[in-house]
Amino acid sequence: EFYPHLDSLEYLGGKSINQLIRLEKQGTEFALVGTNRPNYTIKLPEINPFTIGQLIFMIEIQTVFMGALFNINPLDQPGVETGKIYVYKKLGRRGY
Structure with missing residues (x-):
């Protein structure tokens, strides 16, 4: 049994990680x-x-x-830069 002392997890017994991931994928797709939300599945040959x-290149493109x-700059990261400046100031880095 799968964690017999935890009744709430009994339904997971005997399931592989692959089965659980596949079911999660199917649930998300469903x-x-x-x-009516757009979605797609990517299948890699290996x-x-x-x-x-x-795959990474395709997602970047x-x-x-x-x-x-959407008329936005996807390469701009104003939040990232603001966060770095904040941390630099808090750490006492010169110039910040």
């Missing part, structure tokens, strides 16, 4: 489709540095195109 690099469609 929720998004049910509310997991290796090359295909992961392709999508980010730039979506920024153009």
Whole structure:
């Protein structure tokens, strides 16, 4: 049994991590489709540095195109810079 002392987790017994992740993916897809939210599934032929690099590149390109469609600069990070300046001041870094 899966954590027999925790009745609230009994339903997880005998399930693999792969099964749980697959069900979570299906649940997310179900929720998004049910509310007319755009979504997609990416299937990679295999997991290796090359295909992961392709995936990251594709997402970066999508980010730039979506920024153009929404008339925003997706490469600007004003919140990040503000946070860094705040931390530098608090730490006593010269010039801040």
